[in-house]
Amino acid sequence: xxxxxxxxxxxxxxxxxxxxxxxxxxxxxxxxxxxxxxxxxxxxxxxxxxxxxxxxxxxxxxxxxxxxxxxxxxxxxxxxxxxxxxxxxxxxxxxxxxxxxxxxxxxxxxxxxxxxxxxxxxxxxxxxxxxxxxxxxxxxxxxxxxxxxxxxxxxxxxxxxxxxxxxxxxxxxxxxxxxxxxxxxxxxxxxxxxxxxxxxxxxxxxxxxxxxxxxxxxxxxxxxxxxxxxxxxxxxxxxxxxxxxxxxxxxxxxxxxxxxxxxxxxxxxxxxxxxxxx
Numbered sequence: 555x556x557x558x559x560x561x562x563x564x565x566x567x568x569x570x571x572x573x574x575x576x577x578x579x580x581x582x583x584x585x586x587x588x589x590x591x592x593x594x595x596x597x598x599x600x601x602x603x604x605x606x607x608x609x610x611x612x613x614x615x616x617x618x619x620x621x622x623x624x625x626x627x628x629x630x631x632x633x634x635x636x637x638x639x640x641x642x643x644x645x646x647x648x649x650x651x652x653x654x655x656x657x658x659x660x661x662x663x664x665x666x667x668x669x670x671x672x673x674x675x676x677x678x679x680x681x682x683x684x685x686x687x688x689x690x691x692x693x694x695x696x697x698x699x700x701x702x703x704x705x706x707x708x709x710x711x712x713x714x715x716x717x718x719x720x721x722x723x724x725x726x727x728x729x730x731x732x733x734x735x736x737x738x739x740x741x742x743x744x745x746x747x748x749x750x751x752x753x754x755x756x757x758x759x760x761x762x763x764x765x766x767x768x769x770x771x772x773x774x775x776x777x778x779x780x781x782x783x784x785x786x787x788x789x790x791x792x793x794x795x796x797x798x799x800x801x802x803x804x805x806x807x808x809x810x811x812x813x814x815x816x817x818x819x820x821x822x823x824x825x826x827x828x829x830x831x832x
Contacts, residue, residue: 555830557587557821558801560648560672560719560759560791565626566593567617569795573629576800577637583801587642587821589670590630591791592621595650596658597680621647623666644669644822648719650676653707663714670789670822672757673712674719678704683727694730695737702741709748716822717789718749720759720771742772746780755787755820755827756780758811760803764793770807778814787827788819808832 558580563573573590580588593599599620600606605613613619627645634643645668651659652675663671678700681688689697701724709718721742725732749756759771770777771793780788788811792802811819812832820827 555587555821556585556801556804557589557790557819557830558585558792558794558804559589559644559646559670559789559821560591560757560793561588561800562592562648562793562795563590565590565621565629566795567599567619567621568593571795571797574633575797576794577633577641577643579797579800581637581640585641585801585804587644588800589644589646589791589822590626591646591648591670591672592626593650594620594647594659594662595676596620596655597652598650598677598682627666646670646672646822648672648674649715650674651708651712652678652680652704653711654680656708656712659712660714667824669824671715671825672717672719672791673708673715674723675701675705675708683724686727686729689727689729694728694733695735698724698728698733698738699741702738702745706741706745706748709745709752709754713752713754715754716825716827717755717757717787718745719757720761720793721745721756721776722772723759723762725767726762726765742776743779743783746776746783746785750780750783750785753787755789756785757789757791758807759791759793760807761793761799763803764799770810774810774814777811781814781816786818788816789821790819
C-alpha cells in the first residue's frame with residue numbers, strides 16, 4: 555500500500571492545482587490511495603455562505619474563504635468514480651482549528667460525512683504563523699509555547715478528528731532559528747499522550763523537506779517519542795499544493811517509521827483507521 559493522506563487542490567484557498575490533475579499525478583507515481591484534505595480555517599477565513607456583508611467584497615478579493623464544501627465533494631465523487639479502477643480517492647478536510655473555533659468545527663463535522671480529518675494549528679488568537687502576525691511582539695519562547703499550548707487545549711477539548719497535522723510546523727516560520735527546551739518537550743509529550751488516550755494519531759508530513767527544514771513534520775525525534783509513548787495510529791502525507799509534489803517522500807517516510815520501530819501505518823474510511831504493514 556502506497557498512500558498520500560495530505561493533499562490540497564484548487565478547492566483550497568492557497569492552491570491552484572486542479573483536482574483531476576492531482577489524481578492523474580498520483581496515478582502516474584504509482585500511488586494506491588490518496589485522501590484530499592482541503593483547508594478550513596475558521597477565525598481567519600469564512601464559509602462562503604456566511605461572509606459578513608460589510609466585508610464580503612474584501613474577503614472574496616483576499617480569498618479569505620474556506621473550501622466550497624458542496625462543490626468540492628461533488629467534484630471528488632465524480633472523479634472518484636471516473637478513476638476507481640486506477641486509484642482509491644478518499645474525502646477529507648484539514649481543520650485549522652483553535653480553541654475559540656471549536657463550535658464552528660463541531661457544526662461542520664455534523665454537516666458532511668468524511669473519511670478523514672486532520673487537526674492542524676495554523677493560527678492562534680486568530681493570528682497566523684506564516685505571515686508572522688502571531689510572532690510579532692513575542693519572544694521566541696512565548697510563540698513556541700503559545701503554539702503547542704493551543705494544540706494541547708484543542709486536543710483536550712475537541713474529538714472529531716483522526717490525526718494531528720504537521721506537529722512542529724511553526725519552525726518553518728521561526729526567523730530566530732532552532733528552539734529546543736525541556737518546557738517544549740514536556741508540552742509535546744502531553745499533546746502526544748492526550749492524542750493516544752483519545753485514540754487519535756499523528757501524521758508524518760513530508761513537506762519539511764520541501765521547505766528546506768531537512769526533516770519530517772514532526773521531526774524524527776518526536777515520531778520516536780510518539781512510538782515510545784505507545785502511539786500506533788499514523789498517516790503519511792506530502793501536504794502537496796503544487797505539481798510534482800504528490801506522493802513526495804512517502805517511501806522515505808515509511809522507511810523512517812520502520813527504523814523507529816513502527817510496524818504499520820494507516821489509511822481511513824468513514825473516520826475509522828485501516829492498518830497496513832509498512
